[in-house]
Amino acid sequence: MQEILLCDLDAFFAAVEQRDHPELRGKPVIVGGSLTGRGVVATCSYEARSFGVRSAMPLKKALRLCPQAILLPVNISRYREVAAEVLAIYRRFTPFIEVVSIDEAYLGVPSGEGLAVARAIKEAVRKELDLPLSIGVSVNKLLAKVACDLAKPQGLKALWPEExxxxxxxxxxxxxxxxxxxxxxxxxxxxxxxxxxxxxxxxxxxxxxxxxxxxxxxxxxHGVDRRGLVLSRPPLSFSKETTFPQDVQEPEVVRGALMRLAEDLGYRLRQNGYLARSVTLKLRFADFRTVTRTRCLAEGTNRDSLIYRTAWELFQKFASSPPWRLVGIKVAELSNWKQLSWLEDEQEERERMLALVLDALRSRYGRPVVRRASGLKGISAEEEE
Missing domain, CATH: 1.10.150.20 (5' to 3' exonuclease, C-terminal subdomain)
Structure with missing residues (x-):
């Protein structure tokens, strides 16, 4: 038997904005589209909700209700990044996860452990990510959902069949x-x-x-729900690529792009609790000819430097002649990160500590805050998932 938790991040988009920009805390924040056309509220802070603003409401109506609201555009890439960090915390407690949306997931835990696990998850999300989270606990998805709704905001509630x-x-x-x-x-x-x-x-x-x-x-x-968890499939790979604003002639520009891509992929591996056993380089030339080359690693890794070094060696071997239009990296053959496999020499220990610091800064402020110097060449390139 399982107990089901519904974990729902409260006013998620607005909460991320208020966390990343402390000057917005305590103020009515609306995240949504443009005032022109049919812009609607994607989400809003609880300060804005006190004025009657709700999700899916036309922005013009929302601003009539709360003219002092601070209107922000939807930064979906940032919200996805933070959602991945939250999901990585959930995975520390259970592999039985059904992701419902970017801010909502059902979790399955052993019978009798629901409340204890819910408390631990709430504490971890609060301490590590500084985000508000509501959780409902029960024996099925229906009652967990109702309990979660009753617990909002930032609450925890169980609802059992006898209730x-x-x-x-x-x-x-x-x-x-x-x-x-x-x-x-x-x-x-x-x-x-x-x-x-x-x-x-x-x-x-x-x-x-x-x-x-x-x-x-x-x-x-009657509180009966026969739906089981639809378990979310683990990803097969992570990838990221850069299309340069102009075709590139200098290998050092590509080298800088590869370092940035490797940093981003290493971060995603660590945040999602995975190691990768293969690295693939993708290279597109000015005539749109595209080549991909893969190298398998001796063991799984989440190290930026090894991902970068492998991709750079593949580039040096298969780059042919410039100009180059696009470069990308894919990491695949993923496995759960159960313990660090890095060598315990002094250089590896320094790299591990540096990754921890950079990950913490990135989680709080976003990716552009800190970059290794070797990744700054050609920093204006457009990066895509």
Whole structure:
């Protein structure tokens, strides 16, 4: 038997912005699109929510409700980076993870351990990443979701099957997953306003209103959810590439780009808890001819320097003649990072400590804050996933 945790990062995009920019803490922050056209609120801080601002609301309406709000563009690459750091923490506690969205995931843990694991996860996310997290705990996804909603913001709540009549039944029927506003209005028109009303309603009436889904929602109303976790597949590889603003003639520019790419891939490996056993160089020439070359490593690595050195050696061997248009690196044959395999000599120890420092700075301030000097050549190149 398992217990299920639903971990939901509160106001995630806004929380990342407030963490990365402390001057925004305590202020109403709206993250969304442009005011021109049909821009909507992607998310907003709880300070903005107190004025009635909500996700998916048109930005113009949101700013009428809260004219003092600070409007920020969506920085999805940054949010994905932070979400990967959160997921790496989850993986330390369980391999049974269903990622629902960038800020939400179900976790499966042994029966009886849900609350203890939830407390430990919340503490780790708070201490290491300084992010607010709400967690619901139960025996299935439905009750974990309801518990999480009741725990917001920044709370932790368990909801067990025996508590369904006291806790779940008084809630609006719209809390059940799959019942949207239109269906909720149809149910309300028949006097089914709460989950308890739905639990008491005869099945024939529900079939008239809900069709083939009637039995499923009837079970939901009693706290029964037969859905299992849809486990997220581990990645097969990580890759990153750079398209240069102009075709490049100098190998040193490519060398600088390779160092930056290797730093980013090493960081992603460490944050996600993986080692890579192969490194692939991708090289595109001015005439759009593209070559890829792979080298297998003696053992798995997450070291920037080894990834870079392998890619640079492949470049030196297969670069042919310039100009070059694009360069990329892929790391693959991933395995879980159970312990460091680095040699314990003085140079390796210095590199390990440097990586820890750079990772901490990057996690807090973003990738551009610190770069190795060898990666600065051609820094204006556009980098792509």
């Amino acid at each position: 369904v009549p006291q806790v779940l039944w008084p809630l609006p029927v719209g809390v059940l997953p799959g019942i949207g506003p239109k269906t909720e209005r149809q149910l309300q028109a028949k006097g089914i306003k709460t989950v308890g009303d739905l639990a008491a309603a005869p099945l024939y009436l529900l079939k008239m209103l809900l069709g083939s889904e009637a039995l499923r929602f009837k079970e939901y109303s």
